[in-house]
Amino acid sequence: MAEFFTFMSAPAAGCIILSIIFTYFGCHVLKREIIFVDLSMAQLAALGATVAFIMEIELDTPESLIISVLFILIGGAFFTWTRSFTHRVPQEAIIGIVYIVAASTALLLSSFSVHGDEHLKTMLSGSILWVTWKEVIRLLVVSVIVAVLLGIYHKKIEEQSLSYKNLRTTGISSFWKWDFLFYVLLGIVIVFFIKTAGIFTIFTFLIIPATCAALFVSQLVKQFVIGSTLAITVSFTGLILSFYLDLPTGATLVCSFGITFFIALILSKFRFFSEV
Amino acid sequence: MKKQSLTIYLSFLFFFLTVTSVQAKKLYIVTTTTDIASITREIGGDFISVDSIAKGPQDAHYIQAKPSYMVKLNRADLLIYQGLQLEIEWLSFLIEGARNSKVRPLQPGHLDLSSVIEPLEIPIGDLDRSMGHIHTQGNPHYNLSPSNAIIMANAITDQLILLDQDNEIAYRKNLDKFVSSINDRLSNWKSRLNKILNKKVVVFHRTWIYLFTEFGIDQIGTIEKLPGIPPTPMHLAKIKNLIEQNNVRVIIQASYYHSEFPNLLSEKTGAKIVVLPAFVGGVAEATNYFSTIEYIVTELENAFSSS
Numbered sequence: 001m002a003e004f005f006t007f008m009s010a011p012a013a014g015c016i017i018l019s020i021i022f023t024y025f026g027c028h029v030l031k032r033e034i035i036f037v038d039l040s041m042a043q044l045a046a047l048g049a050t051v052a053f054i055m056e057i058e059l060d061t062p063e064s065l066i067i068s069v070l071f072i073l074i075g076g077a078f079f080t081w082t083r084s085f086t087h088r089v090p091q092e093a094i095i096g097i098v099y100i101v102a103a104s105t106a107l108l109l110s111s112f113s114v115h116g117d118e119h120l121k122t123m124l125s126g127s128i129l130w131v132t133w134k135e136v137i138r139l140l141v142v143s144v145i146v147a148v149l150l151g152i153y154h155k156k157i158e159e160q161s162l163s164y165k166n167l168r169t170t171g172i173s174s175f176w177k178w179d180f181l182f183y184v185l186l187g188i189v190i191v192f193f194i195k196t197a198g199i200f201t202i203f204t205f206l207i208i209p210a211t212c213a214a215l216f217v218s219q220l221v222k223q224f225v226i227g228s229t230l231a232i233t234v235s236f237t238g239l240i241l242s243f244y245l246d247l248p249t250g251a252t253l254v255c256s257f258g259i260t261f262f263i264a265l266i267l268s269k270f271r272f273f274s275e276v
Numbered sequence: 277m278k279k280q281s282l283t284i285y286l287s288f289l290f291f292f293l294t295v296t297s298v299q300a301k302k303l304y305i306v307t308t309t310t311d312i313a314s315i316t317r318e319i320g321g322d323f324i325s326v327d328s329i330a331k332g333p334q335d336a337h338y339i340q341a342k343p344s345y346m347v348k349l350n351r352a353d354l355l356i357y358q359g360l361q362l363e364i365e366w367l368s369f370l371i372e373g374a375r376n377s378k379v380r381p382l383q384p385g386h387l388d389l390s391s392v393i394e395p396l397e398i399p400i401g402d403l404d405r406s407m408g409h410i411h412t413q414g415n416p417h418y419n420l421s422p423s424n425a426i427i428m429a430n431a432i433t434d435q436l437i438l439l440d441q442d443n444e445i446a447y448r449k450n451l452d453k454f455v456s457s458i459n460d461r462l463s464n465w466k467s468r469l470n471k472i473l474n475k476k477v478v479v480f481h482r483t484w485i486y487l488f489t490e491f492g493i494d495q496i497g498t499i500e501k502l503p504g505i506p507p508t509p510m511h512l513a514k515i516k517n518l519i520e521q522n523n524v525r526v527i528i529q530a531s532y533y534h535s536e537f538p539n540l541l542s543e544k545t546g547a548k549i550v551v552l553p554a555f556v557g558g559v560a561e562a563t564n565y566f567s568t569i570e571y572i573v574t575e576l577e578n579a580f581s582s583s
Contacts, residue, residue: 006375007346111505127341130369248340 332557
């Protein structure tokens with residue numbers, strides 16, 4: 001047992017931060033039906049890192065991070081702008097296009113450098129298992145800053161999420177600031193977490209807890225509370241399973257959440273649980 | 277009654293202490309690759325126990341993060357790794373996560389075997405960044421040269437003696453045995469491959485340069501355009517021409533790669549694909565260092581002579 005705490009305390013702390021920050025974003029992403037925005041943002045960040053690498057900037061340096069964030073800003077601005085087309089095409093289609101083009105551009109660029117694709121792979125397959133306390137502190141600082149901003153502008157962002165598809169009733173001029181803020185904050189969180197957690201784990205924390213909660217309640221605040229509590233419980237279970245059965249940690253976490261989702265699906269069919 | 281239970285308790289305690297002290301004497305060594313594990317086992321014999329992080333059929337460049345790796349390295353007296361950036365994607369995280377000061381860099385429990393090896397394929401001259409950065413220190417697959425295995429064995433022996441002087445004589449005896457078996461087999465392997473005249477090959481990835489240098493095999497080209505980068509159509513056409521112009525009959529691919537490009541080239545040129553283990557355990561027959569090289573030499577011999 002002592003051994004478990006020696007090795008898994010930092011990953012567990014990382015999971016708590018992931019659970020809270022990504023469930024929050026997840027609830028909004030779900031309401032807006034822009035599920036794959038995180039994959040798209042992650043891919044833009046990876047593209048930024050690749051561009052930095054081509055420009056002879058080492059990975060994981062502040063300069064490289066700044067270029068990644070720059071790409072996130074451009075992506076955020078683009079997604080904000082394309083919302084004015086959502087009466088013709090769903091935002092999800094645009095997100096998908098950005099994802100695949102960003103991914104292929106990164107591949108094209110990395111073909112000019114030996115083992116360039118290795119950096120892409122590393123970005124996409126990081127593992128929460130390797131997280132150190134120093135890294136946990138860094139993630140905590142970023143999350144707290146983002147959370148404070150979210151706290152201040154919560155009302156505006158929620159307004160946007162709830163009326164996301166009814167653009168004509170709200171009008172373009174009133175929304176763009178808050179939409180841009182939402183995309184950029186989500187993008188920044190992804191940039192900082194992706195190296196530690198990897199894209200699969202991040203996608204899981206973003207979507208599954210929020211989806212499970214949305215099966216039972218519709219109010220955003222309730223979804224957030226239920227979702228993040230569930231995320232912490234399930235991720236701890238995943239860490240324990242990974243440790244004692246010696247399974248790859250990232251995949252174990254994702255599958256634990258997958259099982260939870262199926263259980264939630266079945267339970268939500270019973271009237272007793274619905275709309276608590 | 278009390279006396280009896282006390283005796284039982286004490287005998288248990290005695291038993292426990294002797295068992296643990298016997299175990300404590302045994303050095304526990306963690307290696308990154310199976311080749312290092314195999315050589316270390318030959319040198320350390322019964323005085324040590326060894327675990328390798330990467331398993332034979334795995335590509336040591338990428339390892340899935342599993343908790344047991346940290347637990348193993350946490351208990352280790354000595355970490356031996358291949359270096360030259362082979363394990364760059366994961367080893368530093370693993371050392372950090374293991375929380376074991378004995379295996380940190382510059383400690384006696386930390387051995388980078390590439391420090392004693394003469395690396396090949398170091399980019400010469402002013403380094404262009406378009407060449408990437410993984411190969412700036414040279415090709416990391418030096419384990420495939422039996423001459424390098426001797427150098428590795430020497431370095432491992434020195435490190436074992438440094439950590440466990442009591443068994444110095446045994447370690448040195450095992451080293452002598454290992455060196456003479458390698459030398460015996462090496463002359464056999466060389467004479468078998470020397471009989472073949474056309475030893476031109478095309479490889480998928482630059483894994484084999486140390487093996488080729490040892491045995492005088494001529495690498496005409498690589499299917500990957502650059503290490504880790506899949507070939508462009510034009511590059512494939514170039515390789516196909518090279519194969520035809522030089523009458524290359526053999527395409528070599530490591531057992532952990534599953535690329536379709538060698539099949540494509542084989543279909544177009546009639547050259548035979550040979551799948552070789554890049555590490556001990558890469559195929560079922562390659563159970564230790566000797567049988568791995570034996571397997572490679574036999575496969576090459578068959579492929580060259582059948583074509």
